[in-house]
Amino acid sequence: MVSNLAKKIISPELHKHVWYNLQRAMPYCINAICYALLPPDRQGCFLHTTNTAIRAFQMKTSYPSLDGLRGIAALFVCVLHVSVWGSGPQWDIHIGRSVLAVDLFFAMSGFVIASSYEHRLADGSMSTKGFVLTRMARLYPLYALSLTLALFVHQDAVLEQVAVDRLLIVVASFMCFPWKLGDSTLFFPFNIACWSLFFELLVNFLYVVGRKWLTDRVLLAMVGFFAVLLAVLVHFHGMDMGPYWSATGLLGGLVRALFGTALGVWLFRSKGRIPKWTTGGGGYWLPLVVVSLVFAVPPIAHMENRLMLGAVLFVLPWCLLYAVRGETPSGRMKVVFAFLGSISYPIYLLHLPLWLLVSHFFSMEIRALGPFLGLVVFLSAMIALATFVERHVERPIRRWLANRLVGPSAMPAT
DSSP: OHHHHHHHHTOHHHHHHHHHHHHHHHHHHHHHHHHHHSOHHHHHHHHHHHHHHHHHHHOOOOOHHHHHHHHHHHHHHHHHHHHHOSSSOOOOOSOGGGGGHHHHHHHHHHHHHHHHHHHHHHTTSSOHHHHHHHHHHHHHHHHHHHHHHHHHHTHHHHHTSOHHHHHHHHHHHHTTOOOOOTTOOBSSTTOTTHHHHHHHHHHHHHHHHHGGGOOHHHHHHHHHHHHHHHHHHHHHHOSOOSSBSSHHHHHHHHHHHHHHHHHHHHHHHHTTTSOGGGGOSSOTTHHHHHHHHHHHSOOOGGGHHHHHHHIIIIIHHHHHHHHHHSOOOOTHHHHHHHHHHHHHHHHHHHHHHHHHHHHHHSHHHHHHHOHHHHHHHHHHHHHHHHHHHIIIIIHHHHHHHHHHHTOTTOOOOO
16 A cells, blocks of 8 residues: 555656646745735736736647638638639639638637636736727627728628618627628628627627526536537538528528537647547648648538538647647748738628729639639739738737737737
């Protein structure tokens, strides 16, 4: 018995466990000692400064591999929409599974929210109002820019409406609220990509309101419940739910957002408890390859719904977990991945209005280029525009809004 106890005491696993907890406790110990030694008139300022430092020490909010995944997924969505929308050539490139990028975005959103804000909400350094304003400062500026461009593209359809309807459509759109336009079946007729943003904001609000009840067990039960509900909906209605006006579209979009966000939050909380063998054995490029294959492999008609559901329930969550736990890119590849992450949101929201504009005025030129060269030209232009918008438009406006609405400590997550 004594020998077994000695083995446990000197075991490397126990040492790692003790060292890990010492690392977590050390900032608090130093904080308490320094606080006790300071005079009372300087203790308040000291607490504000050191608490901010401790939060930064504890929480890792930068995941380069996750940035790469986000950028690749946004490019696949861009290619999908470009191939089937517009008044110009419709190339019909068979990457229909790229609609699953939205499910990946929902899961990433849940993970990033938990990583960036959950500890601040728990210790009281961020209020519910501060969380909502921070998320709006992160997401709204680019949405407003994309909507302005989309309204210019669709101005004829807007002008056909009577004056009251025209005003309601514009106001509702800028409030990120779905509104029916004529015979259109889309939740957001000016830019179909905005439907996922609507559900993301809605679920973000539900998360912060109900956060104190979201224990690990409750989260896991939610993930299981919404997975079953999603499976039933996909069986009867297919996977492309959310963008369209119907009860099924509304319910399906909400379930996709709830499942993805709950899964992302649960993965963040549980990433240290999930066995490492589940995400070992490959480089940082592996989840990008797997996601690209999921999106790019041509559909199989008689079993496509089951394949897409399997990807959402198992493959994409594994890719997300691998991206945050596996090998981290370094050097130039880290810069490339960070770049992909920074342009993903501008690409996602701006590509369709820009493509409709380009295909309307340059239809013949695009058709002459052919599908692949045309895609290369448009994607190159889209990446250049997204880079400019992110650096010189979105980022300054986002920082200004965050400082004005929440304060200098607000750093919106991606």
